[in-house]
Amino acid sequence: MMHIGNLPFIVAMLLVILGLYALLFKRNLIKMVIGVSLVETGVNLFLVTLGYRAEGIAPIYTHAPTAVSQVLPTPQALTLTSIVIGLATTALLLSFAVLVYRHYGTLDVTKIKELRG
Amino acid sequence: MIAETIIQVVTLLLIVLGGALAVWFKDLLSSIIALAGASLLVALEFYILQAPDVAIAEAGIGAALTMAIYVVALRRTRRKEKE
Amino acid sequence: MNNQMSVIVRTITRITYGLTIVFGFYVIMHGHLTPGGGFQGGAVVASAFALLLVAFGTAGLKGKLNHHLLQTLEEVGALAFLGLAFAGIGTAFFANLLANSGAVFGGAVPAGPNAGVLNSGGTLPFMNWAVGLKVMTGIASILIAMLIGLRKEAAE
Amino acid sequence: MNALTTHAPILIIATPLLGAFAAPLIGKLGWTVRTAFAGAIAALTGCFAGLLAATLYTGGGAPIVYVLGGRLPLPSGLAAPIRIMLEVDGLSAFMALITALVAVVAVLYSVSYWKERSGGALYDSLLFLLIAGVFGLVLTGDMFNFFVFLEITSVAACGLIGFRTWRKRSSEAAFKVMALYTLSGLFVLLAVGLLYGQYGGLNIAYLATNLGGTMVDRVALALLIAGLAMKAGAVPMHMWAPEAYGEAPAPVSMVLVANSQASLYALFRVLFTLYGQSLSAAAVGWILIVLALLTIFVGVTMALVQKDLKRLIAFGAVSQIGYMLLAVGVGFAVLATRPDFGLTAITGGIFHMINDVACIGLLFLAAGAAIRASGSRDLHSMGGLAHSLKGTTVLFAVGAFALAGVPPFNGFASKLLIYESTFQLSPVLAVIAVLASIVLLAVFVRAFQAVFLGPRLIARPEPVPWPMVASMVVLAAVVIGFGLFPGFFIDKIVTPAANALWSGQGDYIRAVMGG
């Protein structure tokens, strides 16, 4: 197998960084939520890459070929948990964004600050 | 083996591209679609990394349902990032 | 935005949503054997539901499903999951008391790769069902609450 | 050991969870049933927490381990725990007591506070979720499980902060706080991932035995400190805290203070138990001290300029987080050399936690009663409430003096310990801490005078119902009791907690890993 080094780790971190960028520098509330989603996706990808074992197969015995190593199950379980948590937080964040829009008529953070007075 | 590696590298690069597009687009709907695309590619990457359980969850929850919730939220807010 | 999409979308939805729901239930049922489980299956069923909402709007669902019923079902799922965890408290919270016991889903599985025995896993299949119920109804009620809340606002 | 004692750690978490899951169903049966149910759940939770603490303190202080779905010892010769464990040492039990106090008081206060509002059952459900989450945070012995509970508290807390959906600022605050909480949670998760990737385990005790001083460990530590300090409301990420405390309903503000303290507890746990002496302690200790001083300074100065009563108290709460951080930072800075005053500092910091939650909670509840009675939150338009709300006036005064560290109230007892020990490390630090306290006293005297004294501005304020008064009296009793007999409480409950940090790392690890 060709050596790809730590590329998967780096890609996961790049997703986290992109998400942080959107969260810190974008002014639109929904864009900020997209940033949070990107950070979540990056962390999930990071967790799964941690559990990969070179030449391993999925940790499921049903119809599995014999005598090969299997990848680690725990990070997959953790990722399942964190995906659902991500959905829950995204839903709540978007609900609040809609609520803010209803009150202020805008999604722009700077305009909200002005309107608040 | 070489083919698999190439697929994996391309997938990883496309994931970063999808994420960057999601941040870059000014139109929020395009942004959300880019995010969902990145999520689907991440699901593919999970499959390549021998995590079919997580791949199904990411495709179903991370891409489809998250996008549905985003679209619902967009309906009554603005579609453009700046107006 | 128009609530009702074109005829094509509605026709495709009519054909596919039943299949999607059946597939979701299959994924929940076989969670302890094949990839999938309560969360994934619940998500699949919920996405069929989201498809229905997109195609027919919330008006089409009136009478069939309202979010009070969904909320109640979700609480039932959550309580069932907590109850299953409590059931093992003879040993410890979350102990799998049905595995290898010979009762429902209490069959043993052979070691190593095999074709899979549906009647195994102990409390796992029950937990899969509880979580599946919880996830599908929970996500569906999030979607409905957001849509109905929005419609009320539009009417004002 | 009977079954109830054995299972106490999980029952503490499971009971409020049951309450949360069942509350919307029970809510359909009407207000009386709902209230009775909430009260029963809160009382049961309190009993279990008391039982757990009593078991631990009478058992000589050795950590209690509860394995979910299994039993100790570890399976045949395996050097890694495989199941999730709850691990309760002196500090966890102490935090559980704080949470139980807050939970019972908050539920009691909410009974009438939320009677004539919409969505009461949803409110109950979210409150129990928040309480269960805080209990989980302080009892768990597993890093990923900790993250899960962090998210439970985040989601439930933000649901409560945004609960008054008709208020413009509530929705805005809820969004902001949720984004920050999620970010802090993801930092923690990233750190957990890094540690798992290096050592293949998630149990705190297991990780503590394996941690070295590698680069990745340090990155993980930095992420953990950043995430947890953010959630505790320390400078520089403190801006969410006044928004959250200010916009949440009064009892929830109090629970949120306990929630911040739970994050602080986790920070201490990470520093002392997880990393211990495997890193150069002094440098990290000094970073904490600087953060703490900044937090105290910002909290006190911002409180000076507030016109909104709840925000004023909120900034007071931010400054108190700084005192705890200061004390434990001092303790951590000298952990390697172990002079006597290190333990004193930690004792002061830990003791200040319960004092802080009691007097800040009392202030929030009294302010909630005053705001409910007058229908205003503005200091300048409240005036003269002492004429009609005599009880609330006295209770607010008790809370304010205790917070500012005036004897004989409890704030004085713990702050004295902090001053003494900080002085021995560096007199300048102690002077700053004392000055900040004096300014804080001025702030609260001004607020008290504006709200309660002076001419009567509100013609007929609403009377305060008895459950609200009763819950405030409970907190006032804690404030006065701990102030009058500090020695007794320090001996009984604070010293075991401080020892758990100062010298308990070995015990904590042995309880799980054996040997």
Next chain:
Amino acid sequence: MKRAVLAAVFLFVAAFLLLAAAQMRPFGSPASALMDDYFLANAQAEVAANNVVTAVVFDYRGFDTLGEATVLFAAVVGVLAVFRKLREDER
């Protein structure tokens, strides 16, 4: 000014994360798999499940799953609370 500070912090964090990723043990070779090998070896005997991930999710780490279900429950209750019907005097 504020934006410049923010940008500096952001760049610092980004560099930090990339450094951590580069310093990790090589991709595809876990440093320690004591816990996971135990799951792989014993899940079939102890939990009677062929899918080890499900065995971990619902048995070995079932408490996490309960917590996760709780987070989803909290989010649902939160969303329902946000969009609930208000009383007249609350608007």
